[in-house]
Ligand code: ADP
């Protein structure tokens with residue numbers, strides 16, 4: 461199959477209120493779908509048990525993060541729950557240019573910024589919890605949960621959920637298998653849309669070989 465240039469990667473943007481399960485879903489997507497990688501954000505928040513620097517986040521001090529802002533190292537950054545979070549620009553650009561699809565686990569502010577910066581590249585998904593009591597139970601059950609962080613995340617959930625209508629797709633993460641299948645189906649659909657844009661040269665060849673005149 462020929463196409464003039466490698467297809468540019470898809471920016472697969474995923475948001476949810478904290479605890480609804482987007483990290484779980486994104487990790488699984490990356491494990492099971494070849495050609496998809498995760499954008500590793502920088503953050504000033506403390507590492508949770510089981511998280512590692514460079515894999516889950518680039519854990520940085522406030523001073524180091526502010527220097528990165530000043531150097532314009534971020535594609536977007538935002539303040540969430542009193543901490544900074546930001547998407548490193550260079551690494552992401554290199555991967556997208558090489559044709560890799562990149563998953564972004566960002567809040568509604570990040571999703572909004574990425575859509576404005578790269579409108580043609582973004583497909584966005586909002587993950588909803590099945591209920592607020594279940595959201596609370598998931599936050600409380602997460603390794604390293606403390607009462608203060610659970611309370612602030614629950615208090616912020618409504619403000620996140622209010623933005624669900626800004627996203628291209630929505631999934632209720634009740635049963636994990638069902639939610640994962642839905643997420644994978646959206647990725648497959650969006651990849652087909654991108655393939656359509658990159659297949660022009662290939663289709664021209666097919667048409668020529670089929671004897672269609674005037675190309
Ligand atoms: P987020 O990234 O949205 O903050 P996580 O992926 O960290 O959320 O999930 C929060 C907790 O809920 C984790 O302990 C995870 O194992 C659990 N969880 C995620 N999805 C489900 C689900 N469908 N059913 C039950 N527990 C879930």
Ligand code: 5GP
Nearest residue numbers: 478501538540545546547565566567569570
């Ligand atoms: P957590 O501390 O639970 O890992 O993440 C808290 C919130 O910050 C989540 O809504 C997550 O999506 C968001 N977040 C993580 N990285 C980024 C980022 O680089 N940019 C933005 N805008 N939000 C982020």
